[in-house]
Amino acid sequence: MTALPRQTQDDGHAARQAAMAACSEATCAELAQALEQLAPLPAAEDLRAPETGLVMLRGRMGGDGRPFNLGEATVTRAAVRLATGEAGFAYHLGRDAGRARLAAILDALWQAPARRTAVEAALAPIRARLAAEAGTRARRTAATRVDFFTMVRGES
Amino acid sequence: MYVAVKGGEKAIDNAHRLLAHARRGPADLPEVAPAQIAAQLTLGVDRVMAEGSLYDRDLAALAVKQARGDLVEAAFLVRAFRTTLPRFGHSLPVDTTRMGVERRVSATFRDLPGGQVLGPTFDYTHRLIDFRLAAGAEPPAPAEAPATPDEPMPRVTDLLDGEALIEREAPGEEGAPIGDLTREPLDFPADRDLRLQALARGDEGFLLALAYSTQRGYGRTHPFVGEVRFGEVAVEFVPEELGFAVPLGRVAVTECQMVNQFKGSAQVPPQFTRGYGLVFGQSERKAMSMALVDRALRAREFGEEVVAPAQDEEFVLAHADNVQATGFVEHLKLPHYVDFQAELELVRRMRAEHAARGSEAVGMREAAE
Numbered sequence: 001m002t003a004l005p006r007q008t009q010d011d012g013h014a015a016r017q018a019a020m021a022a023c024s025e026a027t028c029a030e031l032a033q034a035l036e037q038l039a040p041l042p043a044a045e046d047l048r049a050p051e052t053g054l055v056m057l058r059g060r061m062g063g064d065g066r067p068f069n070l071g072e073a074t075v076t077r078a079a080v081r082l083a084t085g086e087a088g089f090a091y092h093l094g095r096d097a098g099r100a101r102l103a104a105i106l107d108a109l110w111q112a113p114a115r116r117t118a119v120e121a122a123l124a125p126i127r128a129r130l131a132a133e134a135g136t137r138a139r140r141t142a143a144t145r146v147d148f149f150t151m152v153r154g155e156s
Numbered sequence: 157m158y159v160a161v162k163g164g165e166k167a168i169d170n171a172h173r174l175l176a177h178a179r180r181g182p183a184d185l186p187e188v189a190p191a192q193i194a195a196q197l198t199l200g201v202d203r204v205m206a207e208g209s210l211y212d213r214d215l216a217a218l219a220v221k222q223a224r225g226d227l228v229e230a231a232f233l234v235r236a237f238r239t240t241l242p243r244f245g246h247s248l249p250v251d252t253t254r255m256g257v258e259r260r261v262s263a264t265f266r267d268l269p270g271g272q273v274l275g276p277t278f279d280y281t282h283r284l285i286d287f288r289l290a291a292g293a294e295p296p297a298p299a300e301a302p303a304t305p306d307e308p309m310p311r312v313t314d315l316l317d318g319e320a321l322i323e324r325e326a327p328g329e330e331g332a333p334i335g336d337l338t339r340e341p342l343d344f345p346a347d348r349d350l351r352l353q354a355l356a357r358g359d360e361g362f363l364l365a366l367a368y369s370t371q372r373g374y375g376r377t378h379p380f381v382g383e384v385r386f387g388e389v390a391v392e393f394v395p396e397e398l399g400f401a402v403p404l405g406r407v408a409v410t411e412c413q414m415v416n417q418f419k420g421s422a423q424v425p426p427q428f429t430r431g432y433g434l435v436f437g438q439s440e441r442k443a444m445s446m447a448l449v450d451r452a453l454r455a456r457e458f459g460e461e462v463v464a465p466a467q468d469e470e471f472v473l474a475h476a477d478n479v480q481a482t483g484f485v486e487h488l489k490l491p492h493y494v495d496f497q498a499e500l501e502l503v504r505r506m507r508a509e510h511a512a513r514g515s516e517a518v519g520m521r522e523a524a525e
Contacts, residue, residue, distance in 0.1 A: 007306050013175060013344055016402060017401065017402065020403055020452050021329070021390075024403050024404060025405055025406070035221040036171035047245075049163075049180035053241050053243060054238060054240060054241045054242070054243045054395050055244050055245060055246060055404065056245070056246040056336065056338075057246075057247045057250065057391060058246055058247050058248065058249040058334070058406065059249055059250055059434045060249045060250075060327070061348060062326070062432045063252045063253070063311050063325075063411065063432070063434075064315070064325065064326070064327065065326060065327060065328065065432075066326065066332070066334075066348075066349060067248070067328065067334050067431050068334060068335075068349040068352040069336050069338075069349070069353045070207060070335075070352075070434060070436070071206070071209040071210065071353075071356055071436055072210050072238060072338075073210065073407065074212040074215065075330035075404060079489065081372070090393060090403060091244075091393055091407055093211070093212075093404045093406075093407070094212065094405070095212065095214070095215070098165065100335055101511075102157065114465055119201045124496075131305075133254065134305040136300075137256065137258065138256075138304065138305035138306075139302065139303045140298040140299070140488075141257065141258050141259070141273050141275055141303065142273065142301040142302065142303035143298065143300050143301040144259075144274040144275055145271050145272065145274075146271070146274065148267065
C-alpha cells in the first residue's frame with residue numbers, strides 16, 4: 001500500500017513522491033536506520049540548512065468547491081547535495097530539522113539510478129510499519145460500523 | 157500628554173516565579189509531560205491547534221502545559237509563535253474523500269456508500285463519571301473487523317447531486333485569488349473564503365452559541381447533518397524549486413456537510429442549500445457549528461433578510477476570534493490610572509455644576525415666592 005493516498009495525477013514523479021511520502025511519516029530513528037543500511041554514503045553538503053516555517057493549508061468549500069485557507073502548519077525543509085552530484089529535498093510537517101535533513105539525503109540517494117533499489121529496500125520497514133498501523137486503524141474503525149436492521153412490528 | 161509610569165518590575169518577576177511554581181503543582185506529584193498531554197488530552201490539544209490556527213500537535217501540547225490548561229491562553233501562545241516563522245507557501249487543497257476515515261455518520265441517509273462508522277465517540281455514552289479511570293484501570297483492546305485501509309469515501313452530498321436536488325459547489329478558477337485574513341485585515345462584506353477561514357479559527361464557544369441561536373429561531377436554516385467525518389488527510393505542497401507536489405505528511409481534520417432547506421429562483425428550481433465546516437483535529441461540535449454559521453452567513457447570497465446575529469457577518473467575524481477578544485477584554489485590567497484620573501476630574505466637575513444648578517434653581521424659586 002502507499003503510505004499516503006495521492007490526490008494529484010501522476011506527473012512523472014510518482015515513485016519519488018511515494019518515497020518522499022514514506023519519509024514524511026517516518027521517525028528520525030527510522031530514517032537514520034535506513035541510511036545506516038545504505039552505508040558507505042557519499043558526503044552530503046547543505047544546499048539549504050534545515051529551516052522551519054509555515055505552510056498555509058487549504059480546504060475546499062463543501063469539500064469540492066472553491067479553495068479557502070484553513071489554517072497554517074509548521075513545516076521543516078532541508079536541501080542537500082551529495083558529493084556524487086544529486087540534490088535531495090525534504091518538506092515535512094513539524095519542526096524536526098534532523099529528520100528533514102536525513103530525508104533530504106535519502107531523496108538525493110534515491111535519484112541515483114544505481115542506488116534506487118537499495119533505497120527502496122531501506123524504506124521497506126518504514127512502509128511496512130505504516131501499512132500495519134493503517135490496517136489496524138481501519139480494522140478498529142470497521143468494528144464500529146453500524147449494521148442497521150429493520151424491526152417488523154405488528155401483524156403482516 | 158503621555159506620562160510613563162515605571163515600577164513593579166520586581167513584583168512582575170516574582171509573580172512569574174510564583175506562576176511557574178503554581179504551574180508545577182505539588183512536588184510530590186509527577187510532572188505532566190507535553191507528550192502525555194498530546195496523547196491523552198487530545199481534544200484539548202486539537203482545540204488549541206484549531207483556534208491557534210496552527211497545526212503542530214507537539215507545540216500545542218506544550219502551550220497547554222505552559223498555559224496551565226487554559227486553552228484560550230494556549231491558542232494565544234501558538235499564535236504568537238507563528239509570527240516568528242517565515243511562510244513557505246500554501247498547500248494544495250486537501251481532498252477529504254481520500255480521508256483515512258475514523259468516524260463518519262450521516263443523519264440523512266441510513267445506508268450510504270461507505271457506511272456509518274462511529275469511531276471513538278462520546279455519543280451514546282451515559283455521561284456518568286467513570287471512577288475506574290481514577291483507579292488506573294487499563295481499557296480492553298479495541299475490537300477489530302475486516303477492512304481495507306484507504307478506500308475513498310464518497311461525499312454524502314454527491315448522492316443528491318445526481319438529481320440536482322442539492323446546490324452544487326463550483327471548484328472555481330485555477331489561480332483565482334484566495335482571501336487570507338492573516339495577510340490583509342478583514343473587510344466587509346467578506347467573501348465566503350475569508351468567512352470560512354475566520355470560522356475555522358474562531359472560538360468554539362462563540363460559534364456554538366451562534367449555531368444554537370439559529371436553531372432557536374434567530375435566522376433559522378432548517379439544517380440536517382448530511383455527514384460528519386473525522387480522520388487524517390494527506391497534505392501536499394508544490395515547492396518552487398521542484399515544481400511537483402511533495403507529500404508533507406497527514407493532518408487530522410473534522411468535516412461537516414450540513415444540508416439546509418431549499419432555495420430556488422426563476423432560473424433554478426428549488427434545491428437544498430449547504431453549509432460547510434472543516435476544522436483541525438477532532439471536534440464535531442466546532443465543525444457542525446461552523447457549518448451552521450457558514451450557512452447563516454450566506455443570507456445575502458440567497459436573498460434572505462438579515463434579521464439575526466448569526467446572519468450578520470460583521471458581527472460574527474469581528475467577534476469570533478478569541479485571541480483578539482481576550483486581548484481587548486483583558487487589557488481593561490492593565491493600569492488605566494491616567495484615563496481614570498481624567499474621568500474622575502470630569503465627574504467631580506459635573507457634580508459641582510449639578511450642585512450649582514440646583515442651588516441656583518432653589519435661589520430662583522425663593523426669589524419668585
